[in-house]
Amino acid sequence: MNPFQRYRLLGLLASLKLALVLLLSFGASIAVATFVEARHGTEAARALIYNARWFEILVGLLVLNLILNLIKRWPYRGHQIGFFMVHLAMIVILISAGITRFFGYEGLMHIREGQTTNVIQSSGDYLQLTVAGRTLSAPVRLWKPGANSLTRRLDFTDGSYRLRVRDYWPHYEERLVAGEGGVPAIRFATVGGQGMESHSLVLGESLWLGELRVQFAEGELPEALGGGRYGALMVHLEGQTHNLAVPAQPPAELDAEGYRFVITEFQPDFKVGTEPDLSQPMNNPMIRVSITGPDGRQGERILFAYHPDFSMSHGGREDPFAGLDMLYRYEHRLVFARLDDGLEARCTLPLQQMDMATAEVSREIPAGTSFQVAEMTLYRDPGGSFSLVLQEYLPSAVHSGVPSEDVHAPAAARVAVRSPGGAEAEAIVMQGQPGTEIALDGRTDTVALGPVQIPLPYSLKLADFELRTYPGSDNPASYESHVLLFDAARGIDGRPVRIYMNHPLTHRGFKHFQSSYDADRLGTILSVNYDPGKWPTYAGYVLITLGFILVLAKGLIWPRRRNAQGRRPE
Numbered sequence: 001m002n003p004f005q006r007y008r009l010l011g012l013l014a015s016l017k018l019a020l021v022l023l024l025s026f027g028a029s030i031a032v033a034t035f036v037e038a039r040h041g042t043e044a045a046r047a048l049i050y051n052a053r054w055f056e057i058l059v060g061l062l063v064l065n066l067i068l069n070l071i072k073r074w075p076y077r078g079h080q081i082g083f084f085m086v087h088l089a090m091i092v093i094l095i096s097a098g099i100t101r102f103f104g105y106e107g108l109m110h111i112r113e114g115q116t117t118n119v120i121q122s123s124g125d126y127l128q129l130t131v132a133g134r135t136l137s138a139p140v141r142l143w144k145p146g147a148n149s150l151t152r153r154l155d156f157t158d159g160s161y162r163l164r165v166r167d168y169w170p171h172y173e174e175r176l177v178a179g180e181g182g183v184p185a186i187r188f189a190t191v192g193g194q195g196m197e198s199h200s201l202v203l204g205e206s207l208w209l210g211e212l213r214v215q216f217a218e219g220e221l222p223e224a225l226g227g228g229r230y231g232a233l234m235v236h237l238e239g240q241t242h243n244l245a246v247p248a249q250p251p252a253e254l255d256a257e258g259y260r261f262v263i264t265e266f267q268p269d270f271k272v273g274t275e276p277d278l279s280q281p282m283n284n285p286m287i288r289v290s291i292t293g294p295d296g297r298q299g300e301r302i303l304f305a306y307h308p309d310f311s312m313s314h315g316g317r318e319d320p321f322a323g324l325d326m327l328y329r330y331e332h333r334l335v336f337a338r339l340d341d342g343l344e345a346r347c348t349l350p351l352q353q354m355d356m357a358t359a360e361v362s363r364e365i366p367a368g369t370s371f372q373v374a375e376m377t378l379y380r381d382p383g384g385s386f387s388l389v390l391q392e393y394l395p396s397a398v399h400s401g402v403p404s405e406d407v408h409a410p411a412a413a414r415v416a417v418r419s420p421g422g423a424e425a426e427a428i429v430m431q432g433q434p435g436t437e438i439a440l441d442g443r444t445d446t447v448a449l450g451p452v453q454i455p456l457p458y459s460l461k462l463a464d465f466e467l468r469t470y471p472g473s474d475n476p477a478s479y480e481s482h483v484l485l486f487d488a489a490r491g492i493d494g495r496p497v498r499i500y501m502n503h504p505l506t507h508r509g510f511k512h513f514q515s516s517y518d519a520d521r522l523g524t525i526l527s528v529n530y531d532p533g534k535w536p537t538y539a540g541y542v543l544i545t546l547g548f549i550l551v552l553a554k555g556l557i558w559p560r561r562r563n564a565q566g567r568r569p570e
Contacts, residue, residue, distance in 0.1 A: 019069060022062040029055060043143040051101075051141065059094055066091045079558040082550030089544035092536055099533035106530065107454055108515065111462040112523040116486070118459035120528045122451045127163050129417065130435060130446040131156050137452050142168045142413060145403065159420025163447070165413050171404040172412035172430070176200045179398035186216055186336055186343065187394070191378075191387040201336075202397065211282055212332045212349075212386050221337040221346050221370055229349060229367075229383065231285060231305055231330030233263060246287055246328070248278055258294030263287050270304070285330045291321050305330035334388070336373065343373040343393050349385070354378040356389070401428050415447050456528075457508060458487035463496070465517060465524045479517055481524040499526065 029049055037045035049055050066087055076084050107120035126137040138152035142165065150165040176185045184203040189196050199207065199214075206215035230246040237257040244254040246266055254261040267276045270286035285305040292298050299320040304310055305328045334347045346368060353363035353371075356378050365371050365379075373379075373390050380387035401412065411431035417438055418424045425438035427447055435446035464482040469475055480500030485492055485507060497505045505512040515527040550557070 015065075016069070019062075019065050022058065022065055025058055026062060029058065041143060043141050047141040047143055056098075056101075059098070063091055063094050066094075077558075079554045082547045082552075082554055085543050085547030085550060087547075089540045089542075089547055092543060093540035096533035096536035096540060099536065100531050101533075104529075104531045104533060105454065107451070107528050109460070109512065109526040109528050110523065111460060111481075111483070111526070112518070113462050113465055116459050116461040118456045119453045120456065122454055125431065125450055126452045127152050127154075127165070127415065128435065128448040128450070128452065129154050129161055129163060130448075131158075131161065131440075132443070132445075138163070140165070140449075142411070143170075144168060145170055148413075161420065162418040164416045164418075166416055166426070167414040169401065169403050169412050171406060171409040172401055172428075173404035173406065173409050174399045175402045176202070176394060176397040177400045177402070178394050178396065179400070180396060182394070182396040182398040184216075184338060185394045185397035186390065187392045188214075189389045189391055191389070198391070203338075209386060212334060214388075215333060215335045217335050217337045219337070221335055221344060229332075230266060230268070230282070231328060233261065233287060233289060233303070234327045234329050235259070235261060236325035236327075246285075246330075250287075260292040262290040264290050282330065285328070287328050289326070291324070293321065297321075301326060303328035332385075339372065343390070344370050345373050346370045349381050349383070351379050352382055354380060413449055415449070417445070417447055456510065457489065458485065458492070460485060460505075460512075460526075461494075462524055465521060467517065467521050479514065481514060481526065499524075 033045045033049040036048055070084065070087055070091075073080070105122065107122045109117060109120045111117050124139055125142065127140050128135055128137040134156065136154040136156065138154060140150060140152065142148070142150070145168060148165045148168050152163045154161045154163065176182075176187060185200060187198065187200045189198050190209055199209075201207065201214065201216040203216055204218050206213055208214075230248060232246060233244040233254070235242045235244075235254070235256060237259065240257070242254060242256040244252055244261060244263065246252070246263060248266065250263045250266055252263045265276065265286075265288035267274070267280075267284075267286045268278060269280035269283040271284070282305075287303050289301045289303060290298070291301060297320050301321065301324075303326060308327055308329075332348050334345060334349075336343050336345045347365070348367055350367045351365040351371075352361045353365060353374075354360065354377070355362050356376060363371075373393075375390050375392065378387060378389050401414070410433070413429050413431070414426065415429050416424060416426045417440065419440045421441055423441045425440050425445075427436040427438050429436050429447055429449045432450040433448075435448035437444050437446055439445075461484040462481060463484055465479070466482070467479040468477045470477045478501060480498060483497050483499060483505070485495040485497050485505070487507070490508075499505050499512055499514050501514060504514075509530055509532060511529045511531075513527040513529070514524070516525040517523060518525075
C-alpha cells in the first residue's frame with residue numbers, strides 16, 4: 001500500500017460518515033441484544049452479541065474512528081475543549097469496557113467456619129479436559145437447546161485437542177426409550193398434591209410412592225398377600241403361614257393349628273397414652289393380639305409393622321408364647337408382570353379404573369385381583385392415597401438423554417473430543433458434576449463442563465458467621481461474615497474484616513460481597529468481583545460530565561466576537 005492509499009484509508013476511517021454508521025450499528029446491536037436477552041436469556045445475548053467477535057471488531061472500529069477524528073482536528077481552540085473532552089471520554093469508556101471484558105472476572109468464594117481458602121469458583125462455565133493428569137479449560141457460553149456446533153481447542157504437550165459441543169440441554173434427564181438390545185421397562189405417572197410426576201421401572205425393580213410399593217416383577221405375578229388396607233397379621237405354624245387381615249375396627253379372629261388369635265386393637269400411628277384414631281396416617285402402625293394356646297394358656301402380644309423385631313407382652317409380663325413366629329406386615333403393593341400381549345397387575349388395595357376422557361369409573365377392581373393394564377387409563381385408590389397412569393410399556397428399553405421438564409434438573413452437553421492423533425470419543429457431560437471418562441489413544445481421559453477454580457494472591461479464613469432473624473421467626477434480617485485476611489506479599493497476617501450488606505471487603509482490586517450462607521449457618525458464600533476497568537470508566541464519566549459542562553457553557557467562557565461584516569469568525 002503506497003502513501004496515498006494509506007492516507008485515503010485513514011481519511012475513510014476518520015470520516016464523520018463512518019462514525020455515524022458505526023454509532024447506528026452499535027445502537028442497533030444493543031437494541032437487538034435487549035430483545036435477545038428478554039427472549040432467550042443473558043447467556044444468549046452475551047454469546048450472540050456482547051462477546052461475539054464481530055461486536056468486538058465493531059467497537060474497535062468505533063474507538064479507532066473517534067481517535068482519528070480527535071487527531072484530525074488537532075489543535076483545538078478554547079471553545080472546542082468541551083467537544084474534545086466528550087469524545088476523549090467516549091474513547092476512555094469504551095477502552096475501559098474492553099479491559100473489563102478481557103481481563104475482569106467474577107465468581108463465588110465458599111468458606112466454612114474455621115477454614116481458609118484462596119480460590120474462587122468462576123461464575124461462567126468452562127469445557128475442561130484432563131489428559132495424563134494435566135487439566136486445561138476454555139470458557140463457553142451455552143444457551144441454545146438442541147444441536148450445537150461450538151468448538152474449542154486446547155493445546156497439550158502432545159498436540160491440540162479439539163472439543164465440540166454437539167448437543168446442549170438446559171435441563172437434562174436420563175429416560176428409558178424404546179431401543180434394541182435393552183430390557184423390558186414401564187413408564188408411568190402418578191397424580192398427587194405435587195401434580196403429575198413421571199416414573200420408570202425396568203424388569204425386577206421396585207420403588208416406593210408414599211406407602212405404596214410399585215414393583216415390576218420378573219416372571220408371573222406373585223401370589224397376593226392376605227390382608228387389606230391396614231396390613232395383615234402373619235402367623236407361621238408347623239410349616240404353614242396363616243394370614244389375618246387387620247380391620248379398621250377390631251376384633252378379628254383367626255383359628256389355626258389349635259391356636260386362637262384375636263386382634264383386639266389397631267392404631268395407625270401408635271403413641272403411648274393415646275386412643276386409636278383412624279384419621280391418622282400410617283406412621284407407626286400397631287396391633288394388639290390376644291392369643292389362646294391349644295392347652296388353654298393365654299397371652300397377649302403388641303406388634304409394630306415398621307419394627308418387626310420389637311414386640312411387647314401386655315403389662316410387661318413374661319410372654320408365654322415367646323417362641324411363636326408372628327409378624328404384623330403392612331405393605332401396600334402394586335405389582336406389574338409381563339403378558340404375551342401386554343401387562344397385568346395386582347394391587348393389595350381396591351382400585352377404580354377410570355376413563356380419562358370422561359372421568360367416569362368404568363370398573364371396580366377388588367383388592368388382590370389381577371387385571372390386564374391398559375395404557376393411558378387412570379387407576380386410583382378410592383381412599384385417595386394414589387392415582388396412577390401407565391404411559392408406556394417398552395418390551396425393549398435403553399437409557400437415553402432427553403430434555404427434562406423439571407426446571408431443577410441439571411444442564412448437560414454432548415461433547416465430542418478429538419485427539420491430535422485423530423482418535424475421537426463422545427460423552428454426555430453434566431454441568432457442575434465430576435468429569436466423565438472417555439477412551440482416547442488407548443488411555444482414559446476426563447472431560448467436564450462447569451465452573452473452574454481461580455486462585456487468588458491472598459487467602460481468607462472464616463472466623464465466624466452471624467445470622468440475625470426477625471423476632472419470633474426464622475426469616476433472616478441480616479447476616480455477616482467475620483474473616484481474617486492473609487497476604488504475605490503485603491505483610492498482612494490475619495487482619496480482621498467484617499463483611500456485611502453494602503460493606504464489602506476490597507483488596508488488590510477484588511471486591512468481596514456478602515452473598516449467601518450455608519443452611520446450617522456454619523459457612524458463608526461471598527460474591528467476588530475483579531474489574532480492572534472500573535477506575536478508567538469512572539475517569540471517563542468525569543471527563544464526559546466536564547466536557548458537556550464546557551460545551552454548554554462555551555459561549556460564556558469563550559465569547560466569540562463579530563467581524564466588520566457582522567459575522568462570527570470561524
